[in-house]
Amino acid sequence: MAQSRKNIPSAVEAQFLNDMRAIVERISELIVNDARKRVSPESTLTNLLQLALSMESTFAVWCQRHMHLERVSSDPSVRGTMKRRADAAMEDADRIAERLHQITGTTEFRVNWLPSASEPMSLDRWTFSRAVRDEIAAERLALECYGKLIHYVEQHDAPTAAILETIARARRRRLRGGIGRQALAS
Numbered sequence: 037m038a039q040s041r042k043n044i045p046s047a048v049e050a051q052f053l054n055d056m057r058a059i060v061e062r063i064s065e066l067i068v069n070d071a072r073k074r075v076s077p078e079s080t081l082t083n084l085l086q087l088a089l090s091m092e093s094t095f096a097v098w099c100q101r102h103m104h105l106e107r108v109s110s111d112p113s114v115r116g117t118m119k120r121r122a123d124a125a126m127e128d129a130d131r132i133a134e135r136l137h138q139i140t141g142t143t144e145f146r147v148n149w150l151p152s153a154s155e156p157m158s159l160d161r162w163t164f165s166r167a168v169r170d171e172i173a174a175e176r177l178a179l180e181c182y183g184k185l186i187h188y189v190e191q192h193d194a195p196t197a198a199i200l201e202t203i204a205r206a207r208r209r210r211l212r213g214g215i216g217r218q219a220l221a222s
Contacts, residue, residue, distance in 0.1 A: 059094075064184060067080070081139065084185055089129055095121070096122045128203045132199070183204070
């Protein structure tokens, strides 16, 4: 019984993955609604980029939180790995925000913060290896998201599609390179 309770993810870790799944679902809904001509492609593009910005911001906050937890690891390279991941997510968010500014002319972004970014971090049953597994699963969900985004956006806005492809390529490289797996092995 104790073994099965140990494998239950904390509420925050589960919420992080739920947030990522919600973003994937919302992106799919927006694309389907656009295909049915329920909304304009311009509106859909803006909403999709807002969701991508939310996703990258959520990644950055999540990685920053885990980087500062004392239980992460005694190995400084592990904290460095999480910091590099957080920094990469912030750079990706900056690219998306810049493109949103170019398209909409606004400098005010309504990042759709998801619950995992604003709730206190629960340390109950928290383990670094579980956090890394969640991060790898979230990376895969993000790649699924970017695949859908790129497929839609390339039909409507080539410069935006190029930015999203650059972000997706870096994400694939990080996942293949095993940023999380390297930290897990430490």
